[in-house]
Amino acid sequence: MAGVEQLATRPKGWRRTWESVSVVLRSRVAMIGLVIILFWVLVAIFAPLIAPHDPLAQDAMAINQGPSRQYPLGTDHLGRDILSRLIYGSRIILLLAPLSVLASVTLGTVLGLLGGYFGGWVDEVVMRILDAIMAFPTILLYLIIISAIGPSAVNVVIAITFVGAPGVARLVRSLTLDIRTRDYIRAAETRGENPLYIMFVEILPNARGPLIIDAMLRVGYAIFAIGTLGFLGLGLPPPTPDWGGMINMARRYIWTNPLSVLWPALAISSLVVALNLFADGLREETTRYQ
Amino acid sequence: MQGAPKIPILEVDGLAISYKTRRGDVPAVRDVSFEIMRSEAHSIVGESGCGKSTVAFGIVNFLGRNGKIVGGRILFQGRDLVGRSQEELRKLRGDRIAMVYQDPMQALNPSMRLGDQMAEVLIVHRKMKKAAAEERCLQMLERVYMADPASVMRRYPHQISGGQQQRVVIAMALLNDPALLIMDEPTTALDVTVEAAVLDLIAELQQEFATAIMYISHNLGVVARVSQRVGVMYAGELVERSTVEEVYLHPHHPYTQGLIRCVPRLGADKSSSYLHPIRGRVPSPANLPPGCVFEPRCDYARPECCSRRPPMREVSPGHWVRCFFAEEVAQQARLPQDALVEALAAARATPADRPILRVEGARTYYEVPSKRLIGGGKQQVKAVDDVSLEVFPGETFGIVGESGCGKTTLVRTIIGLERPTDGAFEFMGFDIRTPLAKRDLALIRNLQMVFQNPDSTLNPSFSVGAQIARPLRRFKVVPKSEVRQEVIRLLNLMKLGEAYYDRLPQQLSGGEKQRVGIARAIAGRPELVLCDEPVSALDVSVQAAVLNLLMDIQKQLGTTLVFIAHDLSVVRFLCDRIAVMYLGQIAEIGSAEAIYAPPYHPYTEALLSAVPIPDPRVEQKHVRLSGTVPSALDPPSGCRFHTRCPRMLGPICQTQAPPRQDDGNGHYIYCHIPLEELRKVEMVVTWGHKDAETR
Numbered sequence: 001m002a003g004v005e006q007l008a009t010r011p012k013g014w015r016r017t018w019e020s021v022s023v024v025l026r027s028r029v030a031m032i033g034l035v036i037i038l039f040w041v042l043v044a045i046f047a048p049l050i051a052p053h054d055p056l057a058q059d060a061m062a063i064n065q066g067p068s069r070q071y072p073l074g075t076d077h078l079g080r081d082i083l084s085r086l087i088y089g090s091r092i093i094l095l096l097a098p099l100s101v102l103a104s105v106t107l108g109t110v111l112g113l114l115g116g117y118f119g120g121w122v123d124e125v126v127m128r129i130l131d132a133i134m135a136f137p138t139i140l141l142y143l144i145i146i147s148a149i150g151p152s153a154v155n156v157v158i159a160i161t162f163v164g165a166p167g168v169a170r171l172v173r174s175l176t177l178d179i180r181t182r183d184y185i186r187a188a189e190t191r192g193e194n195p196l197y198i199m200f201v202e203i204l205p206n207a208r209g210p211l212i213i214d215a216m217l218r219v220g221y222a223i224f225a226i227g228t229l230g231f232l233g234l235g236l237p238p239p240t241p242d243w244g245g246m247i248n249m250a251r252r253y254i255w256t257n258p259l260s261v262l263w264p265a266l267a268i269s270s271l272v273v274a275l276n277l278f279a280d281g282l283r284e285e286t287t288r289y290q
Numbered sequence: 291m292q293g294a295p296k297i298p299i300l301e302v303d304g305l306a307i308s309y310k311t312r313r314g315d316v317p318a319v320r321d322v323s324f325e326i327m328r329s330e331a332h333s334i335v336g337e338s339g340c341g342k343s344t345v346a347f348g349i350v351n352f353l354g355r356n357g358k359i360v361g362g363r364i365l366f367q368g369r370d371l372v373g374r375s376q377e378e379l380r381k382l383r384g385d386r387i388a389m390v391y392q393d394p395m396q397a398l399n400p401s402m403r404l405g406d407q408m409a410e411v412l413i414v415h416r417k418m419k420k421a422a423a424e425e426r427c428l429q430m431l432e433r434v435y436m437a438d439p440a441s442v443m444r445r446y447p448h449q450i451s452g453g454q455q456q457r458v459v460i461a462m463a464l465l466n467d468p469a470l471l472i473m474d475e476p477t478t479a480l481d482v483t484v485e486a487a488v489l490d491l492i493a494e495l496q497q498e499f500a501t502a503i504m505y506i507s508h509n510l511g512v513v514a515r516v517s518q519r520v521g522v523m524y525a526g527e528l529v530e531r532s533t534v535e536e537v538y539l540h541p542h543h544p545y546t547q548g549l550i551r552c553v554p555r556l557g558a559d560k561s562s563s564y565l566h567p568i569r570g571r572v573p574s575p576a577n578l579p580p581g582c583v584f585e586p587r588c589d590y591a592r593p594e595c596c597s598r599r600p601p602m603r604e605v606s607p608g609h610w611v612r613c614f615f616a617e618e619v620a621q622q623a624r625l626p627q628d629a630l631v632e633a634l635a636a637a638r639a640t641p642a643d644r645p646i647l648r649v650e651g652a653r654t655y656y657e658v659p660s661k662r663l664i665g666g667g668k669q670q671v672k673a674v675d676d677v678s679l680e681v682f683p684g685e686t687f688g689i690v691g692e693s694g695c696g697k698t699t700l701v702r703t704i705i706g707l708e709r710p711t712d713g714a715f716e717f718m719g720f721d722i723r724t725p726l727a728k729r730d731l732a733l734i735r736n737l738q739m740v741f742q743n744p745d746s747t748l749n750p751s752f753s754v755g756a757q758i759a760r761p762l763r764r765f766k767v768v769p770k771s772e773v774r775q776e777v778i779r780l781l782n783l784m785k786l787g788e789a790y791y792d793r794l795p796q797q798l799s800g801g802e803k804q805r806v807g808i809a810r811a812i813a814g815r816p817e818l819v820l821c822d823e824p825v826s827a828l829d830v831s832v833q834a835a836v837l838n839l840l841m842d843i844q845k846q847l848g849t850t851l852v853f854i855a856h857d858l859s860v861v862r863f864l865c866d867r868i869a870v871m872y873l874g875q876i877a878e879i880g881s882a883e884a885i886y887a888p889p890y891h892p893y894t895e896a897l898l899s900a901v902p903i904p905d906p907r908v909e910q911k912h913v914r915l916s917g918t919v920p921s922a923l924d925p926p927s928g929c930r931f932h933t934r935c936p937r938m939l940g941p942i943c944q945t946q947a948p949p950r951q952d953d954g955n956g957h958y959i960y961c962h963i964p965l966e967e968l969r970k971v972e973m974v975v976t977w978g979h980k981d982a983e984t985r
Contacts, residue, residue: 182746183741183742183743183747184746184748184749184757186707186739186741187739187747187807187810187811189726190705190707190726190734190737190739191734191738191760191761191814192726192731192734193764205749205751205752206749206750206751
């Protein structure tokens with residue numbers, strides 16, 4: 001595929017990048033989402049600088065406390081600072097969620113392109129396998145996968161990839177089915193191009209719009225999934241500061257220290273809502289004047 | 291009709307319409323004035339985006355939320371429509387103004403029986419009883435010559451053909467006996483033989499109902515056929531307005547002159563059909579030139595034209611022109627000199643004995659699942675059924691036929707996008723029945739294609755330069771370091787220039803996209819280029835430029851072209867030899883001159899008679915085909931044309947496939963009627979009394 005790089009490197013790339021950025025700036029909804037996301041990203045990057053305590057340090061003198069000057073958001077059942085754990089927890093979630101989405105989008109895109117472009121029995125086989133996966137309730141699928149391969153950061157990524165890929169594949173397949181009828185695909189075929197070139201160079205770039213928006217939403221789902229797995233005790237093993245795990249632990253002390261449940265729950269929902277807002281705003285702006 | 295009193299039904303005076311957009315108000319229509327008399331058909335002609343539909347929408351107040359009439363008056367039977375409430379307008383519109391759109395399916399409710407939706411018009415507006423309403427609908431369908439109207443009333447819209455749908459819509463529009471009928475490109479989506487029948491109908495109804503018709507079209511030929519008066523629109527303004535004869539024979543505005551000159555005409559001889567494209571492109575309504583709107587593209591432009599907008603003025607009684615120098619323009623009527631005449635002469639191929647492409651007994655069948663639930667198996671669509679033809683090096687070979695005749699399938703089979711079911715396909719002596727993936731790269735390079743739809747021919751993600759460069763790299767036409775220069779050379783050859791290198795397809799107009807598509811096809815310096823209706827989606831002035839470009843390329847590079855089209859005038863202009871296809875088979879094949887003169891195949895005769903010619907002096911024989919093209923799933927036995935043939939001999943046509951009759955010089959007609967009989971048929975298209983002046 002010698003042509004890929006040549007086609008990909010285009011002059012005036014900067015101007016085009018700016019044009020796509022300005023699309024986001026035009027939408028207020030997307031901007032709100034973006035600000036919240038950037039907030040969490042900055043928190044994650046500068047965690048060691050802003051966290052007041054060591055997230056693993058236990059203070060036996062302050063167990064299950066409410067907010068105080070020393071512990072702004074209070075402490076958990078082991079006397080650990082909830083704020084610091086939230087701050088460090090953002091690092092994990094902001095690493096795992098995009099990573100797992102990247103993996104599921106890659107896998108799903110390849111499957112969707114194969115099924116959509118070749119059609120026929122290739123499509124049948126790919127789609128029936130994906131249907132089989134999608135037939136399971138997602139939560140059950142997570143449980144099965146994690147209990148089979150054990151809880152760990154890598155396995156959480158694998159589970160989310162496996163569960164998310166069929167949805168991406170369906171989206172890419174439907175986009176491919178449309179795009180492959182265009183004349184420029186005929187032109188590529190009459191040039192005798194190899195199917196891989198047609199799929200990845202001619203078709204994929206034209207599917208990128210919906211795919212990017214879908215990926216944004218999926219990062220939100222992935223954050224939910226990581227939270228859920230943590231809550232069920234199938235996420236990262238303790239004492240790692242994991243938002244879902246924090247809710248799970250704090251749940252037992254909900255009567256004595258209700259705020260300790262609230263903070264991680266707020267963190268998860270703020271990030272998910274922000275991603276949804278961002279994706280919605282983006283979709284609205286990109287489809288408005290077409 | 292001359293005797294009818296001249297009562298103006300519609301008077302439009304200084305109409306201006308603007309659309310609100312993010313960048314402020316954009317004027318779509320400016321200072322448009324015209325009037326339509328009772329029982330008169332007035333056309334508005336212009337290229338896409340010139341505002342002709344906007345005028346119609348302004349009259350019926352369908353401008354949408356962001357459109358607004360910002361000036362002028364619209365008097366309908368003496369009452370001003372501007373500034374009326376929706377409710378008043380709705381009553382007025384439903385009752386006295388009717389509109390027919392381009393796509394009949396947009397006007398028909400797909401989930402209602404045709405009879406019910408027609409009757410509804412009368413029940414709502416006229417408060418008629420259901421039985422009486424249906425009775426009247428039936429009569430109306432009969433008046434628009436709908437075959438078997440009673441059964442049509444019981445059907446749903448999708449169960450009848452496009453031509454029939456348009457008839458139903460017209461019948462529906464006439465139910466309330468409207469004073470004004472607005473038709474917005476009503477035949478553009480129809481095949482040429484169907485279009486001819488609908489146009490006949492419109493002309494007849496206009497006489498019968500004494501309705502005023504406002505006819506909007508981009509096709510000068512259609513306008514000449516249906517209307518008495520015509521207004522030419524350009525960039526939101528009326529630039530010329532008079533009777534059809536005046537405008538077509540004595541155009542006073544440079545744009546009108548340009549339009550008329552750039553349409554290929556189905557003349558008796560080739561010299562009547564040189565094309566002279568208008569340079570440049572239509573300005574966008576958002577930034578119109580400060581002076582005359584046509585000034586940037588005008589050959590006559592002077593400094594004065596840049597600064598002042600010319601007013602509409604009357605150059606002779608009833609002839610209005612928006613040009614400072616109309617008299618001068620009309621007198622000169624000069625043809626921009628160019629080398630096209632010689633190009634045409636030089637491009638005539640000298641017949642070589644060895645064909646570059648040979649197709650014999652070609653068949654391409656598709657399998658479709660049977661509609662029956664049980665059994666039935668698979669049915670075959672015989673898209674191409676026993677076609678034989680030869681294309682010689684350096685010539686332009688045309689394939690004409692209506693939609694569904696298999697011309698595109700044939701070409702796609704030749705290039706390898708479809709798998710042939712049977713037959714011999716030879717290109718430069720090589721067997722090309724193999725699918726594309728198994729073909730030799732050199733073979734692929736020598737056989738390229740230009741596609742129909744300008745909007746999908748280029749990949750929207752890549753720049754023009756990258757897309758032209760791809761075949762250069764793939765076929766290693768030039769060394770890597772020279773690819774950029776070669777792309778620029780090709781762009782210059784396409785008259786696009788280096789500035790287009792970095793542009794994205796969305797920044798190009800339709801004609802420019804099509805030129806890039808041509809550049810991409812010829813980049814590998816192929817021997818044969820297959821062109822699948824490359825100009826049918828383009829505006830006439832752009833179409834002319836692309837056609838000239840194709841001729842230029844052929845002259846410079848000696849490429850052989852196979853050119854598919856449904857437009858006989860275009861094929862006539864461009865091609866050396868022509869095959870006429872009907873329902874998957876060739877009806878007639880021969881040199882262009884032989885096709886357009888007797889002996890004709892009866893189908894060719896009907897096609898020629900149906901083509902709208904933009905010249906009021908032309909006389910065309912009146913041959914109309916009944917019915918529609920039968921389904922290729924179950925083609926008629928014997929001669930496939932027998933179900934619609936006006937010259938059918940008898941049972942022999944229904945039972946036996948027609949023989950190939952040799953008229954000499956490679957002219958073959960597939961028909962049972964003896965050649966001597968066919969030779970007696972007179973010319974279909976003849977020039978009127980002013981014959982000498984035309985040439």
